Amino acid sequence: MGIHTVPVGKKISDRKVRNLLGLNSEKYGRGLICYTPTEKIISHLLDGANSYIMKLAPVDVVMKVFRYNPETIVAFNRGAWRETPSNESLGFWCHLPLNADGHDALFDGRLDRSNPDLRYICRQHERPAAIYHWLVYAEPNILGGLSLVMDRFSSTRLRGLPMYCIAATPTAYNLFLKSGFKQGASYKHWVNPNMMTLVPPDPAAGRPIYDSYVPSPPDPKKLGIKVAHTVHELMVAASIRGAAYVGERMLPVYDDMDGNDLSATHLIGYVGDEPAGCIRIRYFADFVKLERLALIPQHRGGLAFKLARAAIAFAQMKGYSRFYGQASHPYIKLWKHLGFTQRSGEGLTHVTDEVYYEIDLVTDQPAEHLTPHSGGLVLVRREGQWDRPGAYETWGEGQ
Incomplete structure (x- = not known):
């Protein structure tokens, strides 16, 4: 039939x-x-x-x-x-x-x-x-x-x-x-x-890259990213970093857990429904520091680039246009591909023998970013979901 x-x-x-x-x-x-x-x-x-x-x-x-x-x-x-x-x-x-x-x-x-x-x-x-x-x-x-x-x-x-x-x-x-x-x-x-x-529609179509994760995506290999909003999601990011830094690169636990996690924004990258990577964003007066980019070994590749792009876009939405980071030699190429430049010098050594090079990026001020005049309801929405109605706007629907 x-x-x-x-x-x-x-x-x-x-x-x-x-x-x-x-x-x-x-x-x-x-x-x-x-x-x-x-x-x-x-x-x-x-x-x-x-x-x-x-x-x-x-x-x-x-x-x-x-x-x-x-x-x-x-x-x-x-x-x-x-x-x-x-x-x-x-x-x-x-x-x-x-x-x-x-x-x-x-x-x-x-x-x-x-x-x-x-x-x-x-x-x-x-x-x-x-x-x-x-x-x-x-x-x-x-x-x-x-x-x-x-x-x-x-x-x-x-x-x-x-x-x-x-x-x-x-x-x-x-x-x-x-x-x-x-x-x-x-x-x-x-x-x-x-x-x-x-062909199923993409449920994340039209969303910003830092809000592109949708649970149970039609494609089990689809890459998605979201802001860590809960303690559970913060623990997910910590677990990914533990596997990448502590387990694989032998970084001491208390150097990875440096006391800055609760004053930063964390983005989690997914492959399908599997948490596979993360990056941390810390804020200073007129710049942000992108750090702790980590991926589960079996999911390295395109997700690292997407997480870095998402972190830049997220900070730009908050009005930042200057970015700073420290990258080891294997990852310099990734950051340069995103427009970062490497500072001169021999680099920095931390606890391990690995050398980290300071990198910088200055972008144009984004045409649309959050300001005190973006609207009271917009500014109380969930981080990274400023284009979606928040709890105060949807409360009472269907009552």
Whole structure:
């Protein structure tokens, strides 16, 4: 089966792409409800869809899948849940939650999409390896119900899964291109140019680099950064430094824990959900000192550069344009790539035999930075989240 959403000939407006996984259900799903349908509702919906979709799977096949896993079909309509069909508009979304073997079978041809073998489909409450959107049918006036269905795919169990479909008609193809799908799908060594893939939106899009970490990102290798706001996060930064400085470089514990942690800002870098690096920012009258850049050995590389850039951007947002640091020889190249210059001289030695060279950077004053006139509500927001409503602005919502 394929995907179809509106009667043939119904024009889809030339609007911008709105990713299905990013739809605001409070806006688009207003007045609509989604639920697990009865078998009477499913039969009624399949009868309606059969008028527009050729080679639709037989009712008994759809029922077989539904009885095996009731989560595979979601119905939506205006008003309240219903047990029997009515003359009002109805829509439904059928998907196949594929296990690992089913994911392979989708690409190697073993999965018969018109009559799927149940051994490829997950049971209810299991986490699938992939989602194949088997059949979507809805009349235009209730298309907003798709946003309610997509809310289900944002749960922890289903978030971040690869999603595929095959559009049944040119109209459906056009709609799904405008809903975040792209033409073509690949998995392992297989490529299917006729399948479509839903590319999840980046939840950190538009955020500053120092606020780019989002829990459970779709890409488990995605780099993200956030300010350490809690004692727990401060301990995470200390653990990373302990592994990098004390454990690996044999720095004495009390030289790493130098008493300056509570007067500084700490940024933590993540690879997926794994804390993997950190950097410390200390403030002086007209400059900041960037220090304690540390990374877990297996995650060294691009994260170090991103942490350093984030620290500079964070301090610039506070109005600083002059930066100072001390870097050992292996890291001089990284800092120079960011615009730092190395001071002349033989460098400094601390407790270890390693030589540290003083480095400086002066940037232009950022056009937009925090000032006493940035607004009272802005200045009491969480550090690094000045572009997002704070606790005082969201308190009482939904009360």
